[in-house]
Amino acid sequence: MKTIRGVYEISVPLIGNMANAVVNFSTHDVSLVAIVSSVIRGGKPVTGFGFNSIGRFAQPGILRRRMIPRILAASPEALLAEDGMFDPVAISAVAMRDEKPGGHGDRAGALGALELAVWDLNAKIADVPAWSWIASVTSAEVNESECNSPEVPTYAAGGYYYEDDSLGRLQQELQRYQALGFDAFKIKIGGADLKADMQRIDAAIDVAGSGIRVAVDANGRFEVDTALAYLEAMSDRQLRWYEEPCDPLDFDLLQQLSSVTNIPLATGENLFSAQDTRNLLRYGGLQPGRDVFQMDAGLSYGLTEYLKILELLKTAGFSRSQCFPHGGHLINLHIAAGLGLGGCEAYPGVFNPFGGFSPACAYSDGKVKPSEAPGFGLEEKPELQPWLEKLREMI
Amino acid sequence: MKTIRGVYEISVPLIGNMANAVVNFSTHDVSLVAIVSSVIRGGKPVTGFGFNSIGRFAQPGILRRRMIPRILAASPEALLAEDGMFDPVAISAVAMRDEKPGGHGDRAGALGALELAVWDLNAKIADVPAWSWIASVTSAEVNESECNSPEVPTYAAGGYYYEDDSLGRLQQELQRYQALGFDAFKIKIGGADLKADMQRIDAAIDVAGSGIRVAVDANGRFEVDTALAYLEAMSDRQLRWYEEPCDPLDFDLLQQLSSVTNIPLATGENLFSAQDTRNLLRYGGLQPGRDVFQMDAGLSYGLTEYLKILELLKTAGFSRSQCFPHGGHLINLHIAAGLGLGGCEAYPGVFNPFGGFSPACAYSDGKVKPSEAPGFGLEEKPELQPWLEKLREMI
Numbered sequence: 171m172k173t174i175r176g177v178y179e180i181s182v183p184l185i186g187n188m189a190n191a192v193v194n195f196s197t198h199d200v201s202l203v204a205i206v207s208s209v210i211r212g213g214k215p216v217t218g219f220g221f222n223s224i225g226r227f228a229q230p231g232i233l234r235r236r237m238i239p240r241i242l243a244a245s246p247e248a249l250l251a252e253d254g255m256f257d258p259v260a261i262s263a264v265a266m267r268d269e270k271p272g273g274h275g276d277r278a279g280a281l282g283a284l285e286l287a288v289w290d291l292n293a294k295i296a297d298v299p300a301w302s303w304i305a306s307v308t309s310a311e312v313n314e315s316e317c318n319s320p321e322v323p324t325y326a327a328g329g330y331y332y333e334d335d336s337l338g339r340l341q342q343e344l345q346r347y348q349a350l351g352f353d354a355f356k357i358k359i360g361g362a363d364l365k366a367d368m369q370r371i372d373a374a375i376d377v378a379g380s381g382i383r384v385a386v387d388a389n390g391r392f393e394v395d396t397a398l399a400y401l402e403a404m405s406d407r408q409l410r411w412y413e414e415p416c417d418p419l420d421f422d423l424l425q426q427l428s429s430v431t432n433i434p435l436a437t438g439e440n441l442f443s444a445q446d447t448r449n450l451l452r453y454g455g456l457q458p459g460r461d462v463f464q465m466d467a468g469l470s471y472g473l474t475e476y477l478k479i480l481e482l483l484k485t486a487g488f489s490r491s492q493c494f495p496h497g498g499h500l501i502n503l504h505i506a507a508g509l510g511l512g513g514c515e516a517y518p519g520v521f522n523p524f525g526g527f528s529p530a531c532a533y534s535d536g537k538v539k540p541s542e543a544p545g546f547g548l549e550e551k552p553e554l555q556p557w558l559e560k561l562r563e564m565i
Numbered sequence: 566m567k568t569i570r571g572v573y574e575i576s577v578p579l580i581g582n583m584a585n586a587v588v589n590f591s592t593h594d595v596s597l598v599a600i601v602s603s604v605i606r607g608g609k610p611v612t613g614f615g616f617n618s619i620g621r622f623a624q625p626g627i628l629r630r631r632m633i634p635r636i637l638a639a640s641p642e643a644l645l646a647e648d649g650m651f652d653p654v655a656i657s658a659v660a661m662r663d664e665k666p667g668g669h670g671d672r673a674g675a676l677g678a679l680e681l682a683v684w685d686l687n688a689k690i691a692d693v694p695a696w697s698w699i700a701s702v703t704s705a706e707v708n709e710s711e712c713n714s715p716e717v718p719t720y721a722a723g724g725y726y727y728e729d730d731s732l733g734r735l736q737q738e739l740q741r742y743q744a745l746g747f748d749a750f751k752i753k754i755g756g757a758d759l760k761a762d763m764q765r766i767d768a769a770i771d772v773a774g775s776g777i778r779v780a781v782d783a784n785g786r787f788e789v790d791t792a793l794a795y796l797e798a799m800s801d802r803q804l805r806w807y808e809e810p811c812d813p814l815d816f817d818l819l820q821q822l823s824s825v826t827n828i829p830l831a832t833g834e835n836l837f838s839a840q841d842t843r844n845l846l847r848y849g850g851l852q853p854g855r856d857v858f859q860m861d862a863g864l865s866y867g868l869t870e871y872l873k874i875l876e877l878l879k880t881a882g883f884s885r886s887q888c889f890p891h892g893g894h895l896i897n898l899h900i901a902a903g904l905g906l907g908g909c910e911a912y913p914g915v916f917n918p919f920g921g922f923s924p925a926c927a928y929s930d931g932k933v934k935p936s937e938a939p940g941f942g943l944e945e946k947p948e949l950q951p952w953l954e955k956l957r958e959m960i
Contacts, residue, residue, distance in 0.1 A: 181630075193663045225665060231626015232671060235576075268588045270620055271785040272813035272835030273864075275670025276627060390666040418667035419840045422847055440667030445814045452817055453848060469668075 172254065172295075173208040173246040175215060177238045177284070178564045181228035182221075182557050185522040193389070199228040200524055202554075203283040204561045205291050207256070217565075218256075218291025219548050219558065222279035223468030223497035224521050225439075229280035237265040237280055255295065258288040262474050278442035278471045285472025286501055290545040300501075300546045304508030308477060321537040322506045323513035325385065325410075326350075327498055328520065329357025329374060336362075337373050344377040350518055351533035353383060354410060359400065360388040368403055381408035390414045390440060394423055401431055411436040411462050419446070425455035436462035439496030442470040444478040451486045458487040462512070466496040467505055480509065499524050500546050503531065507540055514538070523553035567649065567690075568603040568641040570610060572633045572679070573959045576623035577616075577952050580917040588784070594623040595919055597949075598678040599956045600686050602651070612960075613651075613686025614943050614953065617674035618863030618892035619916050620834075624675035632660040632675055650690065653683040657869050673837035673866045680867025681896055685940040695896075695941045699903030703872060716932040717901045718908035720780065720805075721745070722893055723915065724752025724769060731757075732768050739772040745913050746928035748778060749805060754795065755783040763798055776803035785809045785835060789818055796826055806831040806857050814841070820850035831857035834891030837865040839873040846881045853882040857907070861891040862900055875904065894919050895941045898926065902935055909933070918948035 182202050186195040202221045209216040222229060241249070244264045251257035262285050269277065293303035301320065326347035332339045344355050357374050359367040367386075374384045386409060392400065397415040404412065411434040416423040418440035428435055435456060441447055447465060450456070456463075463483060467476035480490065491512040495502045498516035506514040516538065517525035527533075528550040530541035541547050548554050577597050581590040597616045604611040617624060636644070639659045646652035657680050664672065688698035696715065721742035727734045739750050752769050754762040762781075769779045781804060787795065792810040799807065806829040811818040813835035823830055830851060836842055842860060845851070851858075858878060862871035875885065886907040890897045893911035901909040911933065912920035922928075923945040925936035936942050943949050 193665055195663070197663055226668060227627075227631060229626065230630070231624065232622075235625070236622060268590070268592055270588055270835055273621060273670035273673070273837055274814075275668035275672050275837075277670050278668070417840055419669075419838075419844060421844065440665055442668055442670075443814075445812055449814060449816065449844065449848075453844075 171246060172250060172256065174241065174249060174256070175206040175208055176565060177241055178204045178206070178561055179230055179233045179238070179283070180557065180561050180564070181230050182523065184224065184524065186520055193225075195225075195521070198225065200224060201228040201230060201233060201280065201283045202557055202561060203233065203287045204565065205284070205287045206565055207291055207295070209295055216291065216294050217562075218287040218289070218294060218545065219561075220283045220286030220288070220290055220501065221468060221524060222283040223466050223502070224499065224517075224524055225497070226276065226279045226469055229276055229283070232277055232280035233284065236269075237284055240264050240267050255292050256288050258285050258472065258474050261285065261288055262472060274443035274446055274470075278475075279469045281471045282468040285474055286468060289473055290548070294545040297544050299540055299542055299544060300504040301507035301540050304473070304505060308509060319539050319542060320507045320510075321539045322503055323536060324352070324498070324516045324538045325354035325356055325513065325536070326352040326518050327356040327387075327515045328517065329355065329370070331358060331361040337369060340370055341373050341377050344374060347518055348377070351536065352516065352518070353536040354378070354385070355383060356385040356387055356410075356413070356515070358389065359386045360391040364399055364403055367400070371404065371407060371409070375407065382410055385410040385413060385436065387413040388415050390416060390418050392416050394426065397423065397427055398430075401427060401433065405432055409433050413437065413464070414439070421450060421453035425453060428455035428457065428461070434460050434462055436464055436494070438463045438465040439469070441465055444475055444482060447479045447482050451482060458489070458492075461492065463488070463493045464496040465493075466502065468497060468501060473505065476505070498526065500527055500540070500548055500551060503527055503538060503540050504546050523551070523557060527551070566641060567645060567651065569636065569644060569651070570601040570603055571960060572636055573599045573601070573956055574625055574628045574633070574678070575952065575956050575959070576625050577918065579619065579919065581915055588620070590620075590916070593620065595619060596623040596625060596628060596675065596678045597952055597956060598628065598682045599960065600679075600682045601960055602686055602690070604690055611686065611689050612957075613682040613684070613689060613940065614956075615678045615681030615683070615685055615896065616863060616919060617678040618861050618897070619894065619912075619919055620892070621671065621674050621864055624671055624678070627672055627675035628679065631664075632679055635659050635662050650687050651683050653680050653867065653869050656680065656683050657867060669838035669841055673870075674864045676866045677863040680869055681863060684868055685943070689940040692939050694935055694937055694939060695899040696902035696935050699868070699900060703904065714934050714937060715902045715905075716934045717898055718931060719747070719893070719911045719933045720749035720751055720908065720931070721747040721913050722751040722782075722910045723912065724750065724765070726753060726756040732764060735765055736768050736772050739769060742913055743772070746931065747911065747913070748931040749773070749780070750778060751780040751782055751805075751808070751910070753784065754781045755786040759791075759794060759798055762795070766799065766802060766804070770802060777805055780805040780808060780831065782808035783810050785811060785813050787811050789821065792818065792822055793825075796822060796828070800827055804828050808832065808859070809834070816845060816848035820848060823850035823852065823856070829855050829857055831859055831889070833858045833860040834864070836860055839870055839877060842874045842877050846877060853884070853887075856887065858883070858888045859891040860888075861897065863892060863896060868900065871900070893921065895922055895935070895943055895946060898922055898933060898935055899941050918946070918952060922946070
């Protein structure tokens, strides 16, 4: 019988001095979790790695004081599925023992890191890439390319506010992304006034070639008047989408915007549960075929909860092609590939060591293809290697 | 100019082997926070204490890694109000720097403990009980008794599930509360089947004398069918209220129940922000004059956010008399007294060292009166003294 030999966490600082409309990322960090199994390959225990995406801080307190001890105290059988693999549903339930309902915040990120490490571990035991394991377990229809590894549409998220020459640096930044093979971009708005932001948008369109290649992200900053003023000013730019115009839980304002917008709306990166998604679908007025969902498994209790979220979207008439998870990194690349989602965010060159993919992933024509490494392939990302090594030293 | 000399946290285990329908409390703990000021009294620095209520775990990770460093790094002037006192609004904003919107969970409890310590500190500097300081700062109309300390209507929350002789122990428990001066009670439901729970309810009514003295609490456990089945079974018992029948964020189900119930509904202890409250008010169908709100400042970013919540309730036509904060302890007693709320929960003899009030508080006719100690008077609670001492040793 497979057993879990140990679960470990380290908090890894994000490298990033950029800021969006509400947050400076220079103090942010991320929890990197290792689950060491009893399965031995090449003399070493097979180990699953996961992390809680980007943007909501490491969770060493919740992981080390609450969730990891519960898992280590559980009987080994309680953590296995009928097929003998580790069961992410059962492990999540054990990790959440004695937690009250509601309050989907930091806790959701802590479990996200842990639960995703289970998927990495299972895929490594099966010796297949995570996207393939996810597709087979969830029976998702995946458009496989000739190389048997699906290409995922992606876009380069950036366009942060820099202190000097913000407009010039924005254009240079997007040109760098173009040189890497990206043909669609997302830039921040709301960190300057409307006039300055419109200049930023037009500068971005100028590089991208058309509005449909440029999405804008207000990071939940606007109240009703500003949200509507931006909508009006942007209405003739044919933008890709207008992301998080308002507080992520202000479903009423979102519904107001939804009823008048001619730009697709995007939201969900700051909703961390199926129950919050249910409320978004009930009250937010979002439209099948138009709007975009960005819920992020690493911040939302992991893939177990994300699959519940996809089920809710399906029931409400939305397609997986409308899902573009927040967080441009290897884990979400594999999730998007394995579940046949609309695409995946990318942060080329920023939010290291987590942001961006690995050199083994092929970029072309705005699409990214995961490599054939087993699991999420985090070991192939050079920036992550020293941290994985540090984590192994704890074992 | 007053300054903050240091901020300290210890995680204190809750003493409790009882369980409700979803949670066993034996592994729970609570963050106790101290803010040490530059104000010297009797040769010692005046120090404010706060804690994050009960039921959602201590938050040493979030406090020590995120919020406390931000406060210690701020310029001293940025933490003061115009009147020279410490400013809970400004301190909250500093503690939340670089935190994204949404995700109101563990973080809300971490700031709750910290922000409430600011109120304790200010009240001690002013040398008045916290209820009096809160009333004067917020200009609440308080019904002052002759002794110049308002009496707060309260009820004994208990009726947990015990392993042996659950029915007999329930009645003995309520009789103990009666001997202490309580005339209203709350018991748990949902941890047994409907038939067994109806026996518990009738056993409680038998002790209490009438249904109006017995509230029932399902702790967010029920789906639609069970929630409605309990409502139907309980409909002729004239109960005090039916608490958290469903998931705290399932506003749609709450609205369904609200449209048919003849028992007041109570909810809110698992909503941790003004924005979540706004959604409850928009979508939950709760009724002015009938239903009960139990939002708890210690779990919800502190009193700064709780005052925003009260403002939303007022705008929606609800009265403060409909507010009974979750968490039966000294801090919420002072908040209920200072803001003229409907009342306050009490946990006599359980959830030590935080649950319950202090010997200096007078109980009579179902009401509790805070003492005249400065601040929240936590120093007067014998069970808390060793922990306050431990915290002082860290300073």
